[in-house]
Amino acid sequence: MLPMPPSAVSPKGPSSDTPSASASSGAASPTFSPLYRQIKSLLLQRLESGEWRPGEAIPSESELATRFNVSQGTVRKAIDEMAAENLLLRRQGKGTFVASHDDPRAFFRFLRLVPLAGGIEQAQSIPLECWRAKAGPEVARMLELNIGDPINIVRRLLQFAGKPVVVDEIYLPGSIFGTVTLEMLREYEGSLYSFFENRFGIRMVRAEERLRAVPADRASAELLKVAEGSPLLSVERVSFSYADKPVEWRRGLYSTNDHCYFNELG
Amino acid sequence: MLPMPPSAVSPKGPSSDTPSASASSGAASPTFSPLYRQIKSLLLQRLESGEWRPGEAIPSESELATRFNVSQGTVRKAIDEMAAENLLLRRQGKGTFVASHDDPRAFFRFLRLVPLAGGIEQAQSIPLECWRAKAGPEVARMLELNIGDPINIVRRLLQFAGKPVVVDEIYLPGSIFGTVTLEMLREYEGSLYSFFENRFGIRMVRAEERLRAVPADRASAELLKVAEGSPLLSVERVSFSYADKPVEWRRGLYSTNDHCYFNELG
DNA sequence: GAGTGGTCTAGACCACTGC
DNA sequence: CAGTGGTCTAGACCACTCG
Numbered sequence: 006m007l008p009m010p011p012s013a014v015s016p017k018g019p020s021s022d023t024p025s026a027s028a029s030s031g032a033a034s035p036t037f038s039p040l041y042r043q044i045k046s047l048l049l050q051r052l053e054s055g056e057w058r059p060g061e062a063i064p065s066e067s068e069l070a071t072r073f074n075v076s077q078g079t080v081r082k083a084i085d086e087m088a089a090e091n092l093l094l095r096r097q098g099k100g101t102f103v104a105s106h107d108d109p110r111a112f113f114r115f116l117r118l119v120p121l122a123g124g125i126e127q128a129q130s131i132p133l134e135c136w137r138a139k140a141g142p143e144v145a146r147m148l149e150l151n152i153g154d155p156i157n158i159v160r161r162l163l164q165f166a167g168k169p170v171v172v173d174e175i176y177l178p179g180s181i182f183g184t185v186t187l188e189m190l191r192e193y194e195g196s197l198y199s200f201f202e203n204r205f206g207i208r209m210v211r212a213e214e215r216l217r218a219v220p221a222d223r224a225s226a227e228l229l230k231v232a233e234g235s236p237l238l239s240v241e242r243v244s245f246s247y248a249d250k251p252v253e254w255r256r257g258l259y260s261t262n263d264h265c266y267f268n269e270l271g
Numbered sequence: 272m273l274p275m276p277p278s279a280v281s282p283k284g285p286s287s288d289t290p291s292a293s294a295s296s297g298a299a300s301p302t303f304s305p306l307y308r309q310i311k312s313l314l315l316q317r318l319e320s321g322e323w324r325p326g327e328a329i330p331s332e333s334e335l336a337t338r339f340n341v342s343q344g345t346v347r348k349a350i351d352e353m354a355a356e357n358l359l360l361r362r363q364g365k366g367t368f369v370a371s372h373d374d375p376r377a378f379f380r381f382l383r384l385v386p387l388a389g390g391i392e393q394a395q396s397i398p399l400e401c402w403r404a405k406a407g408p409e410v411a412r413m414l415e416l417n418i419g420d421p422i423n424i425v426r427r428l429l430q431f432a433g434k435p436v437v438v439d440e441i442y443l444p445g446s447i448f449g450t451v452t453l454e455m456l457r458e459y460e461g462s463l464y465s466f467f468e469n470r471f472g473i474r475m476v477r478a479e480e481r482l483r484a485v486p487a488d489r490a491s492a493e494l495l496k497v498a499e500g501s502p503l504l505s506v507e508r509v510s511f512s513y514a515d516k517p518v519e520w521r522r523g524l525y526s527t528n529d530h531c532y533f534n535e536l537g
Numbered sequence: 538g539a540g541t542g543g544t545c546t547a548g549a550c551c552a553c554t555g556c
Numbered sequence: 557c558a559g560t561g562g563t564c565t566a567g568a569c570c571a572c573t574c575g
Contacts, residue, residue, distance in 0.1 A: 098553035212536040216486035217527035218502035236484035236502035261483035270478040362570035
């Protein structure tokens with residue numbers, strides 16, 4: 006599909022043909038990027054465009070090498086980086102696949118909550134409300150929208166082993182998620198990000214979280230079955246899609262009586 | 272230094288000499304590891320043994336390749352992984368260096384606190400107390416010691432822009448840090464991990480943190496200048512040295528009125 | 538200019554998957 | 557068995573640093 010013209014990129018030809026321009030002498034190259042990064046960009050474009058969808062296999066390394074007119078090692082290095090960023094998933098003998106939130110491994114990458122004692126528990130997401138609104142200044146800033154742009158807001162409760170642990174309020178750009186309803190959310194089996202991926206074609210790739218300790222407000226306290234004013238962990242998150250576009254902002258209140266937020270520092 | 276016998280490792284010789292044994296047929300190889308990982312292990316040993324110290328350059332790739340009797344590409348892949356784990360630092364044109372906490376970049380890798388508003392601030396560590404004790408059951412478990420083993424405990428206050436933000440209580444194995452004193456801590460310029468590295472030859476490589484929201488006890492509330500019982504972020508951390516040996520356990524209480532804990536999810 | 542890491546290629550063989 | 561990713565090599569040239 007989509008046959009490429011020979012040499013889709015401009016290699017700086019270290020001994021091959023098509024040396025095609027580079028900072029060969031004198032001129033500095035301020036925007037220089039190595040061949041494998043150009044390949045990586047091309048692959049990223051395919052992901053953004055939805056040509057290769059989550060869960061699907063991308064073409065083999067040797068085929069990509071032929072298509073882009075570079076060596077397999079160069080394609081390999083591009084894919085290596087993307088695999089390290091959890092954008093792609095390599096499986097020896099089978100192929101390279103677009104990472105998906107349907108994969109249960111992805112779940113704990115974005116919800117770093119572990120029980121204080123005991124093994125793994127079953128998580129259950131309970132959508133409570135879902136309504137449309139207009140972006141206020143804070144949401145607009147976080148999602149790079151204009152004030153007044155349509156947004157969707159979802160409230161939901163997360164339970165572990167049947168006990169309420171997290172209340173989330175989730176803000177989504179109406180331009181993308183305009184048609185979400187409480188019904189759709191309740192019907193769906195699987196994580197919220199899996200839902201976004203399969204129902205709206207949006208894959209969350211990266212997120213930033215800001216954590217604080219705050220006193221429980223009355224409503225949250227009731228839902229989480231803790232005393233009003235008792236300490237909760239506030240987790241604000243902005244999630245980004247492929248092109249580093251913010252597509253979700255959420256604030257979660259975590260009850261840390263039986264669970265804690267686990268983080269690994271490298 | 273330390274000349275190696277030719278072929279310090281057992282390559283599975285893809286077309287070179289010294290094919291020296293591998294799972295050539297029939298027998299599965301349960302403990303198989305590729306050549307570059309064997310090289311990585313050898314490099315790790317050098318780091319653990321202190322042969323190459325933090326901040327110093329290690330031998331060049333080509334020299335290591337000669338020494339280990341493998342190709343430069345194989346050494347490169349070993350170093351690539353270690354650089355990705357922040358154990359080594361590559362600098363083009365200069366060499367490859369052992370990562371050090373003296374590098375200011377390392378600072379924010381282990382203290383993920385950012386101001387809610389405003390730019391970067393000057394951090395100041397104020398050691399409050401330092402005493403010897405015997406490991407209780409919790410500390411013993413975290414540091415893999417026996418109950419009753421000697422430990423050192425340090426209490427200190429962290430200020431940002433002159434305001435108190437974190438109170439830490441730090442537990443250290445006496446076998447390693449037995450000679451710490453409040454004097455030494457107060458004299459030292461630089462981060463605590465920089466101190467451990469330069470005064471005790473221990474480099475923290477990795478850490479696990481567990482976060483919860485807790486009410487402020489009286490002592491911490493006074494130090495942090497917040498109301499008793501107000502929500503604080505509790506951060507418990509176990510830090511590991513090269514061989515994944517736990518060498519520090521600490522509990523910090525963070526005031527999140529003007530700062531928050533920042534985390535990036537990949 | 539010499540030495541270092543960084544990129545790129547070409548080709549070989551190994552390990553795993555599935556038909 | 558063919559096809560995929562994974563490892564290893566050898567050699568070339570580029571980009572950067574420093575004396």
